[in-house]
Amino acid sequence: MNLSTVLLQVEQLRVSFDGKDVVQGVDFMIRAGEKLALVGESGSGKTITALSLLGLAQGARTSGAAHFATASGAVDLLALSEQQLRGIRGQDIAMVFQEPMTALNPLFTIGEQIAEVLQEKQAVSRAEAAQMAINLIADTGIDDPARRAGAYPHQLSGGQRQRAMIAMALALACSPRLLLADEPTTALDVSVRQQILDLLAELQVRKGMAILLITHDLHLVRRFADRVAVMERGHIVEQGSVSEVFAAPQHRYTRELLDSLPVRDVAPLLPDAPLVLELAGVGVDYPVARPGWRGWFSRGRFAAVQQVGVQLRRGETLGVVGESGSGKSTLALAALGLVPYAGDVRVGGVAWTGRSRTDVSLRKKVQVVFQDPFSSLSPRLTVDELVGEGLDVHCPGISREQRQQRVVDALATVGITETQFPGMLERYPHQFSGGQRQRLAIARALVLEPEVLVLDEPTSALDVTLAQQVLRLLQGLQKAKGLSYLLITHDVAVVEAMAHRVVVMHQGRAVETGLISDVFSAPQHPYTAKLLAASR
Incomplete structure (x- = not known):
């Protein structure tokens, strides 16, 4: 050799x-x-x-x-x-691990963690190690490296944390x-x-x-x-x-x-399809600490979403695409009536009131499927309890037999049956694979027979073959039941496979809206063009 x-x-x-x-x-x-x-x-x-x-x-x-x-x-x-x-x-040999948020110590700054490796491996002084750590952070392209060296992992974005992990790998093995x-x-x-x-x-x-x-x-x-x-x-x-x-x-x-790459399979939208969800001039802001002594007396406001208006019709998928921090998930929370907002949000022509008793009928019409099924499904509840939980709130008058039948029907709709999974109603989420858990999450939403599903990154935690299976399931459900989807994602390929129209979010604003064919073939905004170029 x-x-x-x-x-x-x-x-x-x-x-x-x-x-x-x-x-x-x-x-x-x-x-x-x-x-x-x-x-x-x-x-x-x-x-x-x-x-x-x-x-x-x-x-x-x-x-x-x-x-x-x-x-x-x-x-x-x-x-x-x-x-x-x-x-x-x-x-x-150096190694960069998968999840920087768990690989980095939350109690020490990025600079301290890199410097510690340098002191151990190269026997340099603390001051020399601190400066070398700043140089390594600069090598990975993080802006303002001296300031970032003093930041804790949670104070950095996902990309910055990954760059910090690369800097640490280079510190471990300098060349x-x-x-x-x-x-x-x-x-x-x-x-x-x-x-x-x-x-x-x-x-x-x-x-x-x-x-x-x-x-x-x-x-x-x-x-x-x-x-x-x-x-x-x-x-x-x-x-x-x-x-x-x-x-x-x-x-x-x-x-x-x-x-297993996403394949477009979208039913044409009926020209007279009624509106099921309307957002007009929606804005959402959050309180943030002010720098310096002013923060002792008052708090500032961060505008997460600014003056966004979208409409969703029956049987339509509206893709909301953008990077982390663009405001897309906050927009979804406003559509679900889960955060205070300015502007107007209506489900089937009826506005959220912010009062739980009044809004309960709207919650039955709008359900959500979250990004990570393992964390969104309680590990302490059985499948029967998880999927049927919504029925206990919205349909308290049905019999036990009717409740169980609706749970079984919802599970069968997503491809989970007693024949395939004996004793499925008594099983717990950890007894299913990632793709199967996402099917459980979809069944949990479908059991109430909603008109709108808010899909928050429904495939980002799945492998490519499992993601393709879930996308096909969602496409089939939309055709069979006339469901409307508000699809939140950063994956352009998923939007191309699923959506009729797209909204591109950037820094809290909708910078471009239109049909998928128009926006993705001839983007008008530079951010849209950048997003498409990075995904292909």
């Missing part, structure tokens, strides 16, 4: 927990300066593969070989002791030969995602390092990687250059992943 060009050669890697193999004899290699993407859905074993190379998969038993070319010669990563691996992790990036753009907006990709590509060239990118995002792979390895259930089923694999996939699973 010649490691003059091969940086890492993995041979027959097996990883098991409690005797069960989760990675089953995988082989792949990374050349010096190359970008390899390891692609697969949740549970495929891709993250465990990367963690096992650095001895970070706690409780795992590994076998096989992982020959890595260090500056002083080739070593087998799997045969090294923990002390030897610490030297590799501190010099040659890494290999960077392992585990889902570095998950949950980021499309333009921020592109910025992180551009940053990684720039750092790769500047530092001459290779990158192993772990992801389930095929669009990201197409734009970023040189080669791709596709992983399914612990096996690498296909690998090759990105152009070859994407143009002519050989394995069934690779074809499934590529075919």
